[in-house]
Amino acid sequence: MSQHRAFTGGEAVVRANGATVGQVINDLEANYPGLGSALRAGSSAGIGGEIHAEPEYLKVASDTEIYFLAPVVGG
Amino acid sequence: MTATENPTNYKWIGTRPIRHDGFDKVVGKARFAADLNLPGQLHGSIVRSPHAHAKVVSIDTSAAEAMPGVKAVVTGDDFPALDPTHPNFDTAVNCMARGEVFYNGHAIAAVTATTREEAKAAAAAIEVEYELLPAILSIADSMAEGAPLANSNNYTRFVPPGDPSNLATVTNLDRGDVDQAMADADVVVEMGFDCAHVHQGYIEPHACVVDSGDGKANVWCSSQGHFRVRSMTADVLGVENSKVKVTPAEIGGGFGGKTTIYLEPIAAKLSEKSGRPVKLVMSREEVLRASGPAPSAELRIKVGATNDGELTAIDGWMAYGVGAFGDMAGLIGAMSVASYKFPNLRMETYTALTNTPKSAAYRAPSAPHAAWAIESVVDEIASELGMDPIDLRLKNAAVEGDLTAMGMPHPKVGLVECLEAMKASGHYQSEPVEGASRGMAVGFWFNIGEESSATVNLNEDGTANVITGSPDIGGSRASMALMAAETLGIDVYSITPIVADTESVGFTDVTEGSRATFATGKAVVEACEDLIGQLKARAATIMGVEVDEVAWVDGAAVSPGHGGGESGEPLTLAQITAQAKRTGGPLTATASLNAAGAGPSFAVHCADLKVDEETGETEIVRYTAVQDAGTAIHPSYVEGQMQGGSVQGIGWALNEEYIYDANGAMENASFLDYRIPVASDLPLIETIIVEVPNPAHPYGVRGVGETGIVPPMATIGNAIKAATGVRMTSLPMSPPKVLKKLNER
Amino acid sequence: MSADSTSLLDALRDELGLIGTKEGCGTGDCGSCSVLFDGKLNCSCLILAPEAEGREIVTVEGIADGDQLHPLQQTFLEGAALQCGVCTPGFLVAAKALLDENPDPTETEIRYGLAGNLCRCTGYDKIVRAVQEAAVQLKTTSEQGA
Ligand code: FES
Ligand code: FES
Numbered sequence: 001m002s003q004h005r006a007f008t009g010g011e012a013v014v015r016a017n018g019a020t021v022g023q024v025i026n027d028l029e030a031n032y033p034g035l036g037s038a039l040r041a042g043s044s045a046g047i048g049g050e051i052h053a054e055p056e057y058l059k060v061a062s063d064t065e066i067y068f069l070a071p072v073v074g075g
Numbered sequence: 076m077t078a079t080e081n082p083t084n085y086k087w088i089g090t091r092p093i094r095h096d097g098f099d100k101v102v103g104k105a106r107f108a109a110d111l112n113l114p115g116q117l118h119g120s121i122v123r124s125p126h127a128h129a130k131v132v133s134i135d136t137s138a139a140e141a142m143p144g145v146k147a148v149v150t151g152d153d154f155p156a157l158d159p160t161h162p163n164f165d166t167a168v169n170c171m172a173r174g175e176v177f178y179n180g181h182a183i184a185a186v187t188a189t190t191r192e193e194a195k196a197a198a199a200a201i202e203v204e205y206e207l208l209p210a211i212l213s214i215a216d217s218m219a220e221g222a223p224l225a226n227s228n229n230y231t232r233f234v235p236p237g238d239p240s241n242l243a244t245v246t247n248l249d250r251g252d253v254d255q256a257m258a259d260a261d262v263v264v265e266m267g268f269d270c271a272h273v274h275q276g277y278i279e280p281h282a283c284v285v286d287s288g289d290g291k292a293n294v295w296c297s298s299q300g301h302f303r304v305r306s307m308t309a310d311v312l313g314v315e316n317s318k319v320k321v322t323p324a325e326i327g328g329g330f331g332g333k334t335t336i337y338l339e340p341i342a343a344k345l346s347e348k349s350g351r352p353v354k355l356v357m358s359r360e361e362v363l364r365a366s367g368p369a370p371s372a373e374l375r376i377k378v379g380a381t382n383d384g385e386l387t388a389i390d391g392w393m394a395y396g397v398g399a400f401g402d403m404a405g406l407i408g409a410m411s412v413a414s415y416k417f418p419n420l421r422m423e424t425y426t427a428l429t430n431t432p433k434s435a436a437y438r439a440p441s442a443p444h445a446a447w448a449i450e451s452v453v454d455e456i457a458s459e460l461g462m463d464p465i466d467l468r469l470k471n472a473a474v475e476g477d478l479t480a481m482g483m484p485h486p487k488v489g490l491v492e493c494l495e496a497m498k499a500s501g502h503y504q505s506e507p508v509e510g511a512s513r514g515m516a517v518g519f520w521f522n523i524g525e526e527s528s529a530t531v532n533l534n535e536d537g538t539a540n541v542i543t544g545s546p547d548i549g550g551s552r553a554s555m556a557l558m559a560a561e562t563l564g565i566d567v568y569s570i571t572p573i574v575a576d577t578e579s580v581g582f583t584d585v586t587e588g589s590r591a592t593f594a595t596g597k598a599v600v601e602a603c604e605d606l607i608g609q610l611k612a613r614a615a616t617i618m619g620v621e622v623d624e625v626a627w628v629d630g631a632a633v634s635p636g637h638g639g640g641e642s643g644e645p646l647t648l649a650q651i652t653a654q655a656k657r658t659g660g661p662l663t664a665t666a667s668l669n670a671a672g673a674g675p676s677f678a679v680h681c682a683d684l685k686v687d688e689e690t691g692e693t694e695i696v697r698y699t700a701v702q703d704a705g706t707a708i709h710p711s712y713v714e715g716q717m718q719g720g721s722v723q724g725i726g727w728a729l730n731e732e733y734i735y736d737a738n739g740a741m742e743n744a745s746f747l748d749y750r751i752p753v754a755s756d757l758p759l760i761e762t763i764i765v766e767v768p769n770p771a772h773p774y775g776v777r778g779v780g781e782t783g784i785v786p787p788m789a790t791i792g793n794a795i796k797a798a799t800g801v802r803m804t805s806l807p808m809s810p811p812k813v814l815k816k817l818n819e820r
Numbered sequence: 821m822s823a824d825s826t827s828l829l830d831a832l833r834d835e836l837g838l839i840g841t842k843e844g845c846g847t848g849d850c851g852s853c854s855v856l857f858d859g860k861l862n863c864s865c866l867i868l869a870p871e872a873e874g875r876e877i878v879t880v881e882g883i884a885d886g887d888q889l890h891p892l893q894q895t896f897l898e899g900a901a902l903q904c905g906v907c908t909p910g911f912l913v914a915a916k917a918l919l920d921e922n923p924d925p926t927e928t929e930i931r932y933g934l935a936g937n938l939c940r941c942t943g944y945d946k947i948v949r950a951v952q953e954a955a956v957q958l959k960t961t962s963e964q965g966a
Binding site for chain 3: 091094097098104105106107192275276277326327328329330356358359549550709711712714719720722723745746747751752753754760
Binding site for chain 1: 232233234235236247249403406407410475481482483484485486487521523524525526669671672673771
């Protein structure tokens with residue numbers, strides 16, 4: 001999620017806690033104010049090579065890598 | 076021709092039945108958006124800004140209102156003011172300006188009258204007083220230090236809140252140590268490129284009929300997604316979604332350009348004010364001036380490689396010019412860099428606002444620009460190293476687990492398979508025809524999933540209606556029928572695929588991102604699987620056995636006494652549906668999903684062409700497109716997508732461009748002057764479908780609609796380089812530009 | 821009934837309800853509105869309705885022989901020569917004009933014969949092949965008939 005570095009003090013990879021993607025976003029918001037709403041304003045999540053749209057309640061196991069991507073559109 | 080045969084033996088999938096909606100289309104009965112007329116219908120006409128950027132001082136509609144036949148006039152004042160943070164704020168302003176116009180062609184008022192001629196005459200009589208504002212017409216102007224704002228409502232997205240800006244996105248992606256890798260590289264190539272705006276060029280102009288009687292807007296229109304038309308129209312009108320019903324007409328091409336709205340809320344308002352149904356149809360000039368072109372772009376790409384052909388680093392700067400409204404073109408462009416491993420990567424990209432028509436998605440949006448630049452640079456590296464361009468790409472091709480630019484690992488992808496198929500092709504194995512030279516390039520697109528619904532109803536006679544909410548823009552009804560036939564085990568012609576209105580089927584996202592066959596197809600398969608469960612239960616009742624003794628084989632229920640052992644006959648689907656009433660009533664099933672796991676699709680193209688050194692004209696003599704379809708449900712329509720995408724890319728490469736005058740007025744707003752390819756410009760487009768199944772779809776489908784437009788520009792640029800020794804860096808590579816480069820040689 | 825300035829295209833579509841003939845540009849540049857005007861290929865958007873008085877106009881609706889599709893219609897269907905289908909009526913009329921004139925065209929002759937018709941979906945490949953196939957079928961039937 002290196003496009004969100006403006007919120008993370010330059011870090012491209014950060015750790016966060018949560019049982020769902022939404023909880024992870026809440027945890028990120030607590031540590032990096034503004035990041036949560038930026039992520040909710042427009043992102044999908046890439047997990048295990050699959051892209052999920054609006055992943056708020058998607059369950060994630062511990063040590064899962066989540067890639068926050070722009071919501072990919074198409075033509 | 077299929078290079079890697081799908082290992083599974085399907086009965087229906089992979090066959091080429093005549094499409095279900097075909098007959099109506101060859102006899103002239105199919106109803107497209109402009110083909111519908113309602114009793115008492117009026118015609119509308121829209122007044123458009125002649126200025127690229129201006130304040131609207133006043134609009135005087137009194138003369139127009141007094142003209143013969145005129146029934147209603149609307150302006151921006153007739154629509155609610157949405158909050159600037161509303162997701163459809165820009166769409167609303169783009170549909171009808173309020174106090175400020177942002178491009179030449181921006182709608183400013185509209186009128187409806189008994190006839191088209193009366194409406195046009197009245198529109199011409201509406202007087203608008205403008206106060207000119209500085210207009211931003213290029214990416215460079217937009218990004219210049221201290222540049223005036225193209226739209227003061229725009230803020231950069233995904234960053235901490237700041238001041239209004241000409242930049243809608245600023246993206247920095249990186250991994251590894253690019254500077255060190257460039258310093259260590261044996262070969263470094265860096266080049267700058269630019270691309271003009273181009274249009275999707277669908278042959279059917281935007282059109283709609285709206286009847287706003289009874290407090291509800293009934294909309295008939297063609298679009299790539301009528302549920303999005305519903306929500307956008309409702310938002311622009313300031314009403315609830317349930318106050319808008321959208322019935323899809325046949326759609327005459329979209330390619331991304333019909334994923335948004337332009338006319339529907341205006342027709343709805345005119346209908347509301349006049350009390351009559353209103354029809355609005357864009358002219359071709361309006362289509363070009365006021366509906367979505369693809370972004371323009373400025374790009375600078377630097378690639379480093381080792382002597383043995385490892386691409387070690389890419390350093391890219393890309394800016395996309397999108398018109399005067401927020402867009403994510405630059406971000407998506409950065410993300411589309413995904414074909415090669417590139418251990419070190421830095422992409423800095425921008426989405427820049429300009430006072431030109433609001434850009435809309437166009438087939439694999441943003442990817443063609445980036446691929447054009449990167450594949451041109453990679454081609455230069457291959458020639459510097461003296462390597463075959465396919466071998467160089469094979470050495471660096473991304474496979475499962477390799478990282479895309481945004482850092483996410485690829486799922487299972489078929490780039491290597493596509494490169495190998497091209498390498499083995501008759502085209503690549505033979506010498507270019509006399510006097511021609513060859514180029515090749517690669518393209519990538521993500522494809523998307525999103526929400527889809529499907530209802531499958533079994534009829535008493537054993538036929539099935541497959542009802543979805545995905546407008547069919549290129550044969551998807553046939554694909555839905557094939558997947559249903561395969562799953563249920565019945566004849567494809569006993570299935571009627573239907574695209575239903577917004578009140579007759581569950582919510583379904585737009586047909587875009589090559590998602591219909593993937594996501595909606597998955598819903599169809601799930602509904603059919605549900606039906607098989609029901610059919611087995613009904614069969615158990617009829618046979619007098621336990622349901623777990625029943626299996627579904629070839630469209631029939633089989634149990635030990637009924638075709639499963641030595642004795643008896645299986646119970647066919649038609650025999651079961653005939654007894655539906657006795658066994659519990661009609662058989663019907665619905666499935667809805669938000670599909671994850673869309674499979675990215677890679678393509679590899681190759682062209683042989685000749686350049687006339689006197690005129691700068693390029694003639695393509697042979698063209699081959701290879702693409703990974705996952706599984707080709709209906710191979711003819713997969714080939715059709717590949718061929719159509721290729722030719723749109725060829726037009727983009729060689730001819731198509733928006734030409735603006737110094738004030739931002741489009742100078743070539745007609746099919747005469749905005750020249751898309753015609754049959755005599757082209758050779759046959761040979762196709763090779765590669766099938767690396769997508770594990771996330773029951774039949775392995777990836778999307779195929781978009782990737783085909785990504786490789787042609789570099790394919791052609793690389794072939795022109797091979798033919799002439801000159802590297803074209805500006806799109807389109809039209810005869811005057813080629814000639815100029817040839818003369819500079 | 822039509823005003824003097826009404827185009828043949830609008831008269832066909834609005835007054836006669838023959839919606840098979842399409843408007844892609846209204847300026848003679850796309851061929852969606854192709855009709856046969858006394859047997860000759862023309863853009864109906866460029867013809868004024870009164871000029872058609874007493875002439876024979878063939879639109880896509882008139883190509884089939886009752887329920888029997890014209891070979892071109894059949895080969896377009898079988899060869900997937902249409903995607904969205906909005907250009908199809910114009911191509912069928914133009915291809916009929918071409919084959920009426922030249923029953924045995926080369927690929928290049930087909931491409932030039934159809935160069936006045938725009939299709940944005942197919943890349944023309946399957947359209948050209950469908951016309952080639954129809955030419956073969958028409959020749960076989962006419963040879964059998966002879
Ligand atoms: S509508 Fe007549 S040529 Fe385009
Ligand atoms: S099939 Fe769509 S324009 Fe030809």
